[in-house]
Amino acid sequence: MAHKPSIPKGTRDFSPQEMAKRNHIFDTIKEVYELFGFSQIETPAMENLSTLMGKYGEEGDKLLFKVINSGDYLKKVSADELATADSTKIISKISEKGLRYDLTVPFARYVVQHRNDIQFPFKRYQIQPVWRADRPQRGRYREFFQCDADVIGSNSLMNEVEIIQMLDKVFTKLDINVVIKLNNRKILAGIAESIGYPEKLIDITVAMDKIDKIGPDAVYDELRGKGIDDDAIQMLEPFMNLQGNDTNQKMNCLGEFIGDSAIGNRGMLEVEEVFDRLKAFDIKNEVELDLTLARGLSYYTGAIFEVVAKDAKMGSISGGGRYDDLTGIFGLKDVSGVGISFGADRIYDVLTELDKFPKTQLKGTQVLIVNFGKEEEKKAVKILTQLREEGISSELFPESAKMQKQMKYANHNNIPWVILAGEDELQSGVLSLKNMESGDQFKITIDELISKVK
RNA sequence: GUGGAUGUAGCUCAGUUGGUUAGAGCGCUGGUUUGUGGUGCCGGAAGUCGUGGGUUCGAGACCCAUCUUCCACCCCA
Numbered sequence: 001m002a003h004k005p006s007i008p009k010g011t012r013d014f015s016p017q018e019m020a021k022r023n024h025i026f027d028t029i030k031e032v033y034e035l036f037g038f039s040q041i042e043t044p045a046m047e048n049l050s051t052l053m054g055k056y057g058e059e060g061d062k063l064l065f066k067v068i069n070s071g072d073y074l075k076k077v078s079a080d081e082l083a084t085a086d087s088t089k090i091i092s093k094i095s096e097k098g099l100r101y102d103l104t105v106p107f108a109r110y111v112v113q114h115r116n117d118i119q120f121p122f123k124r125y126q127i128q129p130v131w132r133a134d135r136p137q138r139g140r141y142r143e144f145f146q147c148d149a150d151v152i153g154s155n156s157l158m159n160e161v162e163i164i165q166m167l168d169k170v171f172t173k174l175d176i177n178v179v180i181k182l183n184n185r186k187i188l189a190g191i192a193e194s195i196g197y198p199e200k201l202i203d204i205t206v207a208m209d210k211i212d213k214i215g216p217d218a219v220y221d222e223l224r225g226k227g228i229d230d231d232a233i234q235m236l237e238p239f240m241n242l243q244g245n246d247t248n249q250k251m252n253c254l255g256e257f258i259g260d261s262a263i264g265n266r267g268m269l270e271v272e273e274v275f276d277r278l279k280a281f282d283i284k285n286e287v288e289l290d291l292t293l294a295r296g297l298s299y300y301t302g303a304i305f306e307v308v309a310k311d312a313k314m315g316s317i318s319g320g321g322r323y324d325d326l327t328g329i330f331g332l333k334d335v336s337g338v339g340i341s342f343g344a345d346r347i348y349d350v351l352t353e354l355d356k357f358p359k360t361q362l363k364g365t366q367v368l369i370v371n372f373g374k375e376e377e378k379k380a381v382k383i384l385t386q387l388r389e390e391g392i393s394s395e396l397f398p399e400s401a402k403m404q405k406q407m408k409y410a411n412h413n414n415i416p417w418v419i420l421a422g423e424d425e426l427q428s429g430v431l432s433l434k435n436m437e438s439g440d441q442f443k444i445t446i447d448e449l450i451s452k453v454k
Numbered sequence: 455g456u457g458g459a460u461g462u463a464g465c466u467c468a469g470u471u472g473g474u475u476a477g478a479g480c481g482c483u484g485g486u487u488u489g490u491g492g493u494g495c496c497g498g499a500a501g502u503c504g505u506g507g508g509u510u511c512g513a514g515a516c517c518c519a520u521c522u523u524c525c526a527c528c529c530c531a
Contacts, residue, residue, distance in 0.1 A: 059529055144531065333500060343531030407491035
């Protein structure tokens with residue numbers, strides 16, 4: 001090898017062992033989604049750039065991977081334009097496709113495009129990779145999988161409640177202790193309104209969101225930097241300091257604060273209703289009203305969710321919210337949706353850190369038949385076929401290699417049973433079966449073997 | 455995108471103020487009287503020291519660039 005081949009920054013290969021673990025995560029999520037009545041769709045890796053641009057804020061546009069046009073892609077660019085070296089201007093001429101940044105926007109596009117075939121409310125789930133041209137770090141990749149579930153075409157807060165149940169169920173099944181954080185964009189809007197800066201909603205919420213990380217003083221500094229005056233900042237203080245999980249206290253404090261804001265009040269009512277409806281269900285994990293939870297995506301309009309693992313240092317491992325008009329941008333008005341996304345790659349990292357992957361061997365080959373040579377192979381093939389017909393994953397070593405090599409192969413691949421069918425066994429008509437874990441070996445007939453391994 | 459670290463056998467890492475043929479453990483591989491893996495013993499292969507330049511009589515060590523990974527910021531799953 002002259003130069004070792006490599007893969008692009010922030011992308012990864014997955015080994016068979018890793019795939020077994022990843023599938024454990026995907027299967028768990030899928031199972032819960034289907035249990036709640038969601039059905040699966042897929043959309044292309046590439047979307048038209050016009051579908052993606054402007055949906056994720058200014059930062060998001062920068063993080064989009066653009067796909068350069070095929071053929072002579074510079075043909076449409078004049079020499080003058082090229083000379084300006086203005087990449088933002090030129091990009092629109094040389095690229096009209098981009099890799100999807102998330103699954104929600106492509107879904108909105110899907111809903112609008114197929115509106116006549118869809119029966120609302122439409123509950124779909126989607127498990128596919130997304131791409132972001134971010135700088136990679138731990139738990140942060142340029143290609144990663146999202147596992148989305150959305151209900152579109154229903155305003156009922158029952159959907160929010162179901163989503164919280166699904167979050168709870170998935171993380172309970174995966175054995176990760178989490179805090180499910182809940183907030184509402186309308187409350188945040190009420191706060192911005194009450195301190196006199198309704199137009200600074202995004203700046204205020206982005207700053208508030210960081211309180212856990214950088215502390216109140218740094219948040220106030222950032223707000224000042226955004227042009228919020230000290231009086232307004234002072235008004236924020238009381239509930240910036242509201243910690244813990246006392247929902248009533250938070251709501252009371254909030255009521256006094258944003259009582260005059262119509263939108264704020266609506267947000268409070270929504271949150272109250274969600275908590276109220278939630279009482280009818282047995283939720284295993286903590287559900288916390290977190291008034292500082294903001295979430296960057298600009299399309300959220302109501303409930304917002306975020307899930308954080310209690311026992312691992314990792315950003316959010318799941319997030320979502322309600323968006324009242326995502327399809328509006330694509331020409332379909334007044335269709336509200338609410339959804340969540342599990343970050344499978346981060347969940348993988350958390351499970352690895354906490355050593356929480358199931359210990360029981362994830363299903364692989366159960367039986368290896370040792371290959372003793374041409375003659376014995378004929379009998380071995382029959383046994384192999386019989387085992388497979390019984391639904392037992394089994395393989396015959398493809399060549400009559402040394403016994404040591406074949407045993408090592410079984411060992412390395414965690415194959416629990418090895419069948420020895422050599423000259424002796426063919427004579428006597430019984431097989432030798434070896435348990436690779438205990439090392440025990442005994443004579444057995446094929447039928448006994450099948451019932452034992454099955 | 456901004457700032458800071460990192461990169462030596464497949465993996466985890468040693469490598470002294472620049473000085474002969476670059477080391478260990480694990481893994482891999484061969485043997486241990488040829489029908490038995492995972493534990494023992496003996497042997498072996500394996501590295502253009504991330505890549506490309508430069509300084510020097512001499513560079514794995516120093517300088518520059520570039521890439522990767524990691525860390526902080528931004529933002530986020």
